[in-house]
Amino acid sequence: xxxxxxxxxxxxxxxxxxxxxxxxxxxxxxxxxxxxxxxxxxxxxxxxxxxxxxxxxxxxxxxxxxxxxxxxxxxxxxxxxxxxxxxxxxxxxxxxxxxxxxxxxxxxxxxxxxxxxxxxxxxxxxxxxxxxxxxxxxxxxxxxxxxxxxxxxxxxxxxxxxxxxxxxxxxxxxxxxxxxxxxxxxxxxxxxxxxxxxxxxxxxxxxxxxxxxxxxxxxxxxxxxxxxxxx
Ligand code: ADP
Ligand code: 5GP
Numbered sequence: 438x439x440x441x442x443x444x445x446x447x448x449x450x451x452x453x454x455x456x457x458x459x460x461x462x463x464x465x466x467x468x469x470x471x472x473x474x475x476x477x478x479x480x481x482x483x484x485x486x487x488x489x490x491x492x493x494x495x496x497x498x499x500x501x502x503x504x505x506x507x508x509x510x511x512x513x514x515x516x517x518x519x520x521x522x523x524x525x526x527x528x529x530x531x532x533x534x535x536x537x538x539x540x541x542x543x544x545x546x547x548x549x550x551x552x553x554x555x556x557x558x559x560x561x562x563x564x565x566x567x568x569x570x571x572x573x574x575x576x577x578x579x580x581x582x583x584x585x586x587x588x589x590x591x592x593x594x595x596x597x598x599x600x601x602x603x604x605x606x607x608x609x610x611x612x613x614x615x616x617x618x619x620x621x622x623x624x625x626x627x628x629x630x631x632x633x634x635x636x637x638x639x640x641x642x643x644x645x646x647x648x649x650x651x652x653x654x655x656x657x658x659x660x661x662x663x664x665x666x667x668x
Pocket of ligand 2: 468469470471472495496499530531532534535539540541559560561562563564565
């Protein structure tokens with residue numbers, strides 16, 4: 438959602454039927470977890486309910502899963518295509534995860550940030566670290582944990598979209614991924630999906646209200662102080 442200009446709110450013309458909107462910077466919401474903990478499910482729920490959030494569609498060299506739509510879930514590309522994008526600086530961050538390459542196209546993110554729109558990133562800890570280094574002020578990062586390793590394993594099987602071999606690789610990598618939990622702003626345990634989802638929604642709501650993101654607040658407060666009440 439593009440913020441509206443600050444002038445209507447600073448001129449004293451606000452009425453109860455026109456809500457005050459304070460212009461702010463867009464935020465970059467990063468969700469990471471070991472595979473199967475539920476971050477894509479949480480991300481999907483958020484995107485369905487929050488129209489002002491858009492997803493960053495990554496490029497990947499992995500095989501498309503049966504349920505995935507090219508261009509919606511990922512841009513599925515070849516290794517040479519990936520290498521070309523990476524080497525020409527078209528990726529904001531990239532990583533090798535579970536034996537495949539993944540990366541975030543730079544252009545849509547820069548356009549969203551310039552417009553003050555919010556973006557959601559479903560990326561691993563390596564990507565989260567790269568974004569933190571480049572755009573620290575705009576990042577809100579959340580790490581999603583499974584309640585138990587047994588439940589993680591059964592979710593990977595229940596998803597039923599990967600081969601036994603792929604599931605085994607992902608499980609074997611999960612402890613090393615979980616070890617990065619301290620690098621995130623928030624950590625939530627996805628035991629009950631609704632509870633976890635509500636926690637993520639609360640984080641987004643509060644982060645959107647942070648003073649340092651709301652650059653329009655200065656003009657708003659200046660207008661407020663200078664305003665002469667009309668009886
Ligand atoms: P990730 O994106 O972290 O790899 P997914 O979102 O694909 O994980 O979730 C893996 C599987 O677990 C899916 O089948 C999903 O429906 C299921 N799942 C997600 N969260 C929960 C939960 N809280 N309780 C039970 N099953 C869940
Ligand atoms: P999956 O194959 O299950 O879709 O994703 C495997 C892992 O790669 C997940 O941890 C996911 O968050 C991560 N991933 C997906 N896209 C990107 C990306 O663009 N960059 C990075 N660094 N990781 C990604």
